[in-house]
Amino acid sequence: MTQNASPPPKLILRFTIIGLVIAILATAFAYVGGWLDPGRLTPDRMINTLEDNAGVHEGYRRNHAKGYCVVGSFESNGNAESLSRATVFETGRVSPLIGRLAIPGGDPHANDGMPPIRSFALQFQLPNDEQWRTAMNAMPVFPVSTPQAFWELLQASQPDPQTGKPDPAKMAAFFADHPETKPFLAWVKTARRSSSFVNVEYNSLDAFRFIDAGGTTHFVRWGLMPEAPFTPMTEAQKQDPDFLSRDLRERLDKGPQRWHLIVTVANPGDPTDDATLAWPADRRQIDAGIVTIDRAQDQADGPCRDINYDPLVLPDGIAGSDDPLLSARSAAYSESYNRRTREEAESATSSTQEPRS
Amino acid sequence: MNPRTAATFSLPARLLHWLMALMILTMLFVGVGMVATVSERHVWLVQLHKPLGIAILALVIVRLLVRWRYGTPALPADLPPWQRAAAHLSHWALYALMLAMPLIGWTMLSAGGYPVTLFTGVTLPDLVSPSPTLYSALRFAHTWLALSLFALILLHLAAALYHALIRRDGVLASMTRSRKQP
Ligand code: HEM
Ligand code: HEM
Numbered sequence: 001m002t003q004n005a006s007p008p009p010k011l012i013l014r015f016t017i018i019g020l021v022i023a024i025l026a027t028a029f030a031y032v033g034g035w036l037d038p039g040r041l042t043p044d045r046m047i048n049t050l051e052d053n054a055g056v057h058e059g060y061r062r063n064h065a066k067g068y069c070v071v072g073s074f075e076s077n078g079n080a081e082s083l084s085r086a087t088v089f090e091t092g093r094v095s096p097l098i099g100r101l102a103i104p105g106g107d108p109h110a111n112d113g114m115p116p117i118r119s120f121a122l123q124f125q126l127p128n129d130e131q132w133r134t135a136m137n138a139m140p141v142f143p144v145s146t147p148q149a150f151w152e153l154l155q156a157s158q159p160d161p162q163t164g165k166p167d168p169a170k171m172a173a174f175f176a177d178h179p180e181t182k183p184f185l186a187w188v189k190t191a192r193r194s195s196s197f198v199n200v201e202y203n204s205l206d207a208f209r210f211i212d213a214g215g216t217t218h219f220v221r222w223g224l225m226p227e228a229p230f231t232p233m234t235e236a237q238k239q240d241p242d243f244l245s246r247d248l249r250e251r252l253d254k255g256p257q258r259w260h261l262i263v264t265v266a267n268p269g270d271p272t273d274d275a276t277l278a279w280p281a282d283r284r285q286i287d288a289g290i291v292t293i294d295r296a297q298d299q300a301d302g303p304c305r306d307i308n309y310d311p312l313v314l315p316d317g318i319a320g321s322d323d324p325l326l327s328a329r330s331a332a333y334s335e336s337y338n339r340r341t342r343e344e345a346e347s348a349t350s351s352t353q354e355p356r357s
Numbered sequence: 358m359n360p361r362t363a364a365t366f367s368l369p370a371r372l373l374h375w376l377m378a379l380m381i382l383t384m385l386f387v388g389v390g391m392v393a394t395v396s397e398r399h400v401w402l403v404q405l406h407k408p409l410g411i412a413i414l415a416l417v418i419v420r421l422l423v424r425w426r427y428g429t430p431a432l433p434a435d436l437p438p439w440q441r442a443a444a445h446l447s448h449w450a451l452y453a454l455m456l457a458m459p460l461i462g463w464t465m466l467s468a469g470g471y472p473v474t475l476f477t478g479v480t481l482p483d484l485v486s487p488s489p490t491l492y493s494a495l496r497f498a499h500t501w502l503a504l505s506l507f508a509l510i511l512l513h514l515a516a517a518l519y520h521a522l523i524r525r526d527g528v529l530a531s532m533t534r535s536r537k538q539p
Contacts, residue, residue, distance in 0.1 A: 026511060331399040
């Protein structure tokens, strides 16, 4: 095998062709990766905006940063078996749970009395390495229906460095531009802050699909209905920034806390891609079983710390819907998880090198 | 017998080469694309990324067996030694990355406590127990080895075109043509 003795004709053109092929491929790669497209809403930019609003609190979730791990189980009564073939709904099956009760916002030291919302995330451990993860909020509707609008809402609510509070004019302008926020705003006006994590109703807000044994799809939303009756935050609690965890420990010391897992089935034509719209109250509701929480643990060393409650980690028999928030949540939670686990890893290595007193 | 086209890769090796070239380039574009959007594309690209990546893991094992069984054609005798060394080094680096990338992807998801679901109902076993330290190291490696793999593929492509257009020595043809009858 030998090379042709003389250089090929049109040598410059030949080198140019090689260069062009490489340049085109590299440019296409950079474009797809978002590096040439500063306007694209990437998970990175979404999380940066959350950090702009609340600061960077290393190792903590970029939203719902303040929370507590809880442990318990879900016992299925079989009522949802006809809607979903997921093993979690088999009659009598008890699935271990690792959960997290939290308040929204990126500040891990926030005052529990500030937000009107509490949140409950659950991971159901199922056979064959399957899991069902869900992150629910105690509210009837979400303020916005698209990731872009959520991003704009975060930007509008960025605290003013002077006052430490969002600029009311920016907030008003955002809500005026986004009429879909009306049901949420109407709820916020009347919402009463609860005295506890355990006496409020939590809601998946996003729609999902249940797939039954025959392969038929049913659009659903789910929620948790507490057994403990609602009571509002007391005057004494207002003075205690950590009253929710105090209350949780006191109640768990007395005994396990329970919720019913309620599945709401959509009628044909109900919106499945819009978390700002509640479904009419007369929709079929199924009580699928009981969620029991036995104990709580600090999130710093609790079993929920390193869980990403990505709403699209789902078992066979449950699937996402056409709600665009689901994809955005999956992408953004992963970026938040990447950042906080990296910070955790860094602090673990630095503390073994130079132990702090 | 034409000395410049005599030695070519075996048919299984050529088929695997072009199939995997397409799959790996797809994986690289899917990978950087899916972490750069919050739109619905994110979900379906992730759903494509995991099974396609595991398929690459299976194919690279077959490919190494094929290479071991059938061997490879010799490089041109007059190739400068540094180019010969670069060719061998880059080929082994490519194999190493083809093997490492999917293994890292799988281990990384296990370390992050995620179920490694390829299709609905098909979940791979965990390779390690959950660990944020391991997850974050592997997540970092997954990105930077992927970018190294892409850079290496560009270099590989440029070298192949250099052989085809400038040296015209039959090296590219050894991967595109069947063995010529004498
Ligand atoms: C595009 C819209 C949304 C974005 C960008 C977003 C962003 C985030 C982020 C970054 C986290 C922290 C994740 C982690 O580090 O593990 C989080 C947590 C959470 N989000 Fe969202 N979120 C969105 C919509 C929603 C919706 C619609 C709900 C309604 C149920 C929700 C409920 C929760 C809950 C309950 C948590 C806490 C999970 C936990 O305790 O670990 N989010 N969100
Ligand atoms: C040839 C094989 C593979 C290649 C070339 C590849 C390439 C990539 C690339 C380029 C990214 C984006 C990295 C970034 O920009 O940060 C990525 C992300 C990712 N890869 Fe792979 N990958 C491979 C195999 C796998 C496998 C087998 C799995 C799992 C079973 C996997 C799981 C993931 C996940 C989950 C992410 C995104 C994680 C996140 O949201 O942060 N990959 N991959």
